[in-house]
Amino acid sequence: MTKPQVSINAYCRTLRLLTSLRLLPIVAVITLLIGCSTNVTVNGDYPAALVAKQPLSVGLVLDDSFSSYRFTSEKDNRQPVTMALGESQVQLFNRVFTDLFQSSATLQTLPTGQNTLDLMIVPEITEVQLATPMETQLNVYEVWLKYNLKVYDGNGQPVADWMMSAYGKTQSRFLKSDEEALNQATVMALRDAGARLLTGFQQIPEIRQWLVNRQAPTKLSQRTER
Amino acid sequence: MRGALPWLLLSILATSACGTSTRVDEFRPSSTLLPLNSDEKVVVVGRRHSGAYETDPDFINCIGTRLATRGQLSVMPEQQFLDSFYPWFEPRMAPLGLKRMGGMLEDPLIGKRVRDLGIRYMIWVDGNIETTEKSGAISCAVAPGGGGCFGFSSWDKAANYEAIIWDIGKLGEKGRVQVDSKGSSYLLAVGAPIPFIARVQGEACEGIGTRLQSFFAPAGPGSP
Numbered sequence: 001m002t003k004p005q006v007s008i009n010a011y012c013r014t015l016r017l018l019t020s021l022r023l024l025p026i027v028a029v030i031t032l033l034i035g036c037s038t039n040v041t042v043n044g045d046y047p048a049a050l051v052a053k054q055p056l057s058v059g060l061v062l063d064d065s066f067s068s069y070r071f072t073s074e075k076d077n078r079q080p081v082t083m084a085l086g087e088s089q090v091q092l093f094n095r096v097f098t099d100l101f102q103s104s105a106t107l108q109t110l111p112t113g114q115n116t117l118d119l120m121i122v123p124e125i126t127e128v129q130l131a132t133p134m135e136t137q138l139n140v141y142e143v144w145l146k147y148n149l150k151v152y153d154g155n156g157q158p159v160a161d162w163m164m165s166a167y168g169k170t171q172s173r174f175l176k177s178d179e180e181a182l183n184q185a186t187v188m189a190l191r192d193a194g195a196r197l198l199t200g201f202q203q204i205p206e207i208r209q210w211l212v213n214r215q216a217p218t219k220l221s222q223r224t225e226r
Numbered sequence: 227m228r229g230a231l232p233w234l235l236l237s238i239l240a241t242s243a244c245g246t247s248t249r250v251d252e253f254r255p256s257s258t259l260l261p262l263n264s265d266e267k268v269v270v271v272g273r274r275h276s277g278a279y280e281t282d283p284d285f286i287n288c289i290g291t292r293l294a295t296r297g298q299l300s301v302m303p304e305q306q307f308l309d310s311f312y313p314w315f316e317p318r319m320a321p322l323g324l325k326r327m328g329g330m331l332e333d334p335l336i337g338k339r340v341r342d343l344g345i346r347y348m349i350w351v352d353g354n355i356e357t358t359e360k361s362g363a364i365s366c367a368v369a370p371g372g373g374g375c376f377g378f379s380s381w382d383k384a385a386n387y388e389a390i391i392w393d394i395g396k397l398g399e400k401g402r403v404q405v406d407s408k409g410s411s412y413l414l415a416v417g418a419p420i421p422f423i424a425r426v427q428g429e430a431c432e433g434i435g436t437r438l439q440s441f442f443a444p445a446g447p448g449s450p
Contacts, residue, residue, distance in 0.1 A: 047309035050335050140280075171272075171280045195313030 042088040044187030049099035057103040059120040140170040141185035160206035166193035246409035253402040259443035266346035273352035274317040292435030353387030375415035385430040
């Protein structure tokens with residue numbers, strides 16, 4: 001995993017240490033003087049998948065809201081967190097689709113009318129949840145991502161609507177900054193999303209049914225030819 | 227004499243404190259040492275399926291490094307292994323038992339990758355380190371003329387890990403090692419805070435690494 005491109009906010013960790021040493025008055029004064037926030041541009045490396053390619057030609061529709069997705073959490077009882085997730089999730093989805101399907105094309109909008117693609121998939125991130133170190137009492141973040149994958153056939157007819165959730169947690173307890181810890185948790189959640197996509201795609205009942213229906217005419221024509 | 231008293235107390239504390247006790251238990255189904263050919267590798271992987279804790283990758287690296295340097299075994303780094311087999315050993319997918327592992331190896335892609343990389347043994351490590359008790363308090367003050375801290379704080383840490391050795395070639399369990407390590411750390415503040423930190427995780431790594439190493443036949447040109 002590469003180091004996140006982050007604005008390191010070292011004093012936030014110092015504040016936590018001071019709090020643990022019961023230096024609340026000093027903490028209070030410093031907190032009044034300067035606010036705390038965690039800003040991360042998620043940056044991870046996603047490996048090639050060890051799976052058999054599906055003999056399908058697929059269009060992956062990544063619109064601007066997905067490509068430049070940014071999550072901001074401003075709960076009253078914790079420091080604000082801003083997470084630029086778009087670029088990294090585009091990287092992951094491109095990687096997964098390239099490895100999972102025989103042919104994969106990235107599109108910006110859903111094509112109208114008939115085309116040469118077997119399936120078109122439009123992912124959308126519907127929910128992000130965070131558990132911060134204030135809640136976990138360690139420099140450990142937990143990240144939950146929820147995606148909605150809308151699957152259409154080549155004619156633009158809906159095939160499946162797949163809700164997929166993923167989870168990641170900071171693994172190293174001794175990371176130097178909040179940003180590194182949050183980046184690691186988010187990259188783990190994205191890896192988990194990739195694992196779900198790779199292993200779960202064919203398990204979706206609607207997709208399975210679509211694959212069966214798609215193979216049926218082929219088998220029928222083969223039988224007729226004989 | 228009076229001036230020397232704090233230093234004497236400090237020295238006593240430094241030598242007597244931060245004590246770590248480590249207990250290592252093992253189970254061997256056979257006394258035969260595990261053979262490892264020169265083209266075969268061992269991989270140490272952390273269990274991460276539990277929601278309550280994560281087996282720290284640094285701890286896994288510590289064991290791997292120990293096996294590689296002291297045991298002279300060929301060890302594949304955990305991250306390299308996880309990336310090579312993505313997504314099959316991600317927390318959601320990793321096999322918890324040998325039966326499931328056997329099923330995975332029947333997949334031609336996974337089986338071929340195992341053979342290509344020469345992975346013979348997998349060592350699964352499960353566990354974590356936690357702070358069990360905290361006590362004391364330290365106060366600090368800042369004044370125009372300077373500042374300082376005064377007080378005493380202590381905390382206990384306990385590490386509990388279990389390692390299970392799987393023979394991927396013959397699909398069997400070849401041994402288990404369990405380590406319990408406990409230690410107390412102190413922070414003494416007389417002006418400036420002075421920490422005395424117990425090496426609980428380091429001791430656990432040393433304990434489990436040394437014992438795991440003893441399961442394997444020494445590597446050498448004549449190794450089978």
